[in-house]
Amino acid sequence: MVRTPATALLLSLALSTALPLTALAETKVPQSQTEISLGFAPLVKEAAPAVVNIYAKIITQDQGRSPFANDPFFDDFFRQFSKPQPRVQNSLGSGVILSEDGIVVSNYHVVGEASDIRVVTNDRREYEAEVILADQASDLAILRLKGASGLPFLALRNSDEVEVGELTLAIGNPFGVGQTVSSGIISGLARTGTGGGQGFGYYIQTDAPINPGNSGGALIDVNGDLIGINTRILSRSGGSNGIGFAIPANLVREFVRQAREGDTAFRRPWAGMTGQPVDADLADAMGMERVDGMLISELHPQSPFVAAGFEVGDVVLSVDGEPVNSPSEMAFRLSVSGLGGTSEVTRVRNGQMETLEVTLSEAPDEPAAQPIQLSDKTPMPGLVVGQVNPRVITQMQLPLSATGVVVMDPGPYAGRGGVMPGDIVVAVNGEAVETPEDVARLLQDSGRWLQLDLVRQGQRVALRFRL
Secondary structure (H helix, E strand, C coil): CCCCHHHHHHHHHHCHHHCCHHHHCCCCCCCCHHHHHCCCHHHHHHHHHHEEEEEEEEEEEECCCCCCCCCCCCCCCCHHHHCCEEEEEEEEEEEEECCCCCEEEECHHHHCCCCEEEEECCCCCEEEEEEEEEECCCCEEEEEECCCCCCCCCCECCHHHCCCCCEEEEEECHHHCCCEEEEEEEEEEEEECCCCCCCCCEEEEECCCCCCCCCCCEEECCCCCEEEEEEEECCCCCCCCCCEEEEEHHHHHHHHHHHHCCCCECCCCCCCEEEEECCHHHHHHCCCCCCCCEEEEEECCCCHHHHHCCCCCCEEEEECCEECCCHHHHHHHHHHHCCCCEEEEEEEECCEEEEEEEECCCCCCCCCCCCEECCCCCCCCCCEEEECCHHHHHHHCCCCCCCCEEEEECHHHHHHCCCCCCCEEEEECCEECCCHHHHHHHHHCCCCEEEEEEEECCEEEEEEEEC
16 A cells, blocks of 8 residues: 555654664654644554445354243144244454455454445445355455455564553444554554453554454554454453554464465364463472563374474474464464474474474374264164274364274254264264274164264263164
8 A cells, every 4th residue: 555654753752651662763753733733643644544334144053942842742743933034144253355466354343244245435336255265263254356456455463472551542443333443552462361252362552442343453663564463352351441452463364375385274283282371380399580481281193292302391482583472472473374384393392492394284184084874774874983083083173192083963852862973982872983884884783772972072872762
């Protein structure tokens, strides 16, 4: 986008005490009252056209339930009333244009499951949009505007260079009132555990007010560059309390790269490990001078970190020179690095610091999962089971130590009986199973009664069925 050189200068002068001394050396005192009174206006004029409003329709299944659902007599009469009914939900959010040909980034929870997406630009042009890559765990989605060209866009800043205290603007469409701008500062970095998802939450924190509808909007710096994508707030009331979170621009950059290469789902390197932050007690027990890093507490035998020479008990300090202090930070750093290359990972073992090279690859599908779906002629039609391997562990969020056969989809019959996705099948009618074929064979040979022995979240579960 075209940017006025004086814009960032005037804005940084207005509140120059928030900038580092190195930046102050390059600034100049405003020459007139007009320059001082400009405020954020020039910056907003440049950045706002690249922030869009998003209107999405999401079709969900309304899970109505009959009050006689558990009654053995009336259940058949009222069964039709408990069938799921399609229901249309309207989602409102924001997005940021990242290229002149209409590549837009927003949040997954805004557009990830939408069937109809309409994007309205700052100058009221409307476009149909399609999601070309989405990832629920990271809460990011990349869209392409149909027929778009010559659009204004924001440049992505290296979010690792962002510092606490920097001035920021949050631009979005809160509460559907129209495009709105709020100002603040970066109030925290490397915030983890503030969102749901699957443990990939790693955020920039700001006190710029962020409210419902701001999701997917831009968090920019005083140069008009994109720092992050606004995604959520920390609030008990539902309104902004001065603690908002944005997904760093470096992760957005990797999403855009994969989307342009044709990926429809985000592909991230697999660590194959679990860990915990090093606290004061751990640091003292390990003879570390600083409370820093992440202790590796578990490693999968097929983990690339094992191949690189890491062991349980090692402390990871950094990935490619950037600090790592939690599993979420590790997941973020590997995701930003992308697949196909290597990363320099620094560890501490027995008081000695060492940097090792780790290959960045996806979780392997070895041994092959070989999922089997049971036919309608079996006691549990539609049940899908597969062999546990690193890829299945990642997709189904199983413990690293999981082995054997996992339920990938319980199907209608087993699901009603209490079987859940992610259950590990230990035995069928008292006979141990090791492969999906074992489960299929034993279910086929069942008599009038069937017992499934499962492991669910570390607990042994036994389910009995009358066939």
